[in-house]
Amino acid sequence: MKLQEQIGLNIRNLRSSRGLSREQLALAANIDRSYISEIELAKNSASIDVLERVADALEVDPKDLFNERGKFCPN
Template identity: 35%
Template sequence: MSEQPIIIKQIIGKTLKAIRMKHGLSQEDLAHECGVDRSYISMIEVGRNEPSVTKIFDLCKGLNIKPSDFFKIVEAEYQKFSQNSGEIE
């Protein structure tokens, strides 16, 4: 079985956390902005939960970034991972 979905969930979580922290927001702050529970943010950040595309748009709105920018970061991180692990695109 491919590790790809697991890796993508982890990259999404890592990216979300990095952007949130860069903006000086707590998980509670972001959760409030997006109308979700703080534990939901936590579960995404640790890679245990995978947000829907709709929820990613909500998260990006709360972070005041474009969803396209978020996905560009996720894609770049995934490419770095793929190159480092020897996977073929």
């Protein structure tokens, strides 16, 4: 799996595990909802700044966005 896909999957899983919609996450991270969708679907690469804001909104360490599939244990 490509890193871009892995990050998107982790964001989607974290968001879902917290019961957040894409819109809620986007508002919390101060980015556009469609951009969250593009990141989750690996259609767009996020900058380090955006990934940091998403991680903050999800209340995780940014490195958690890079975990390999199957090795992530949501809170």
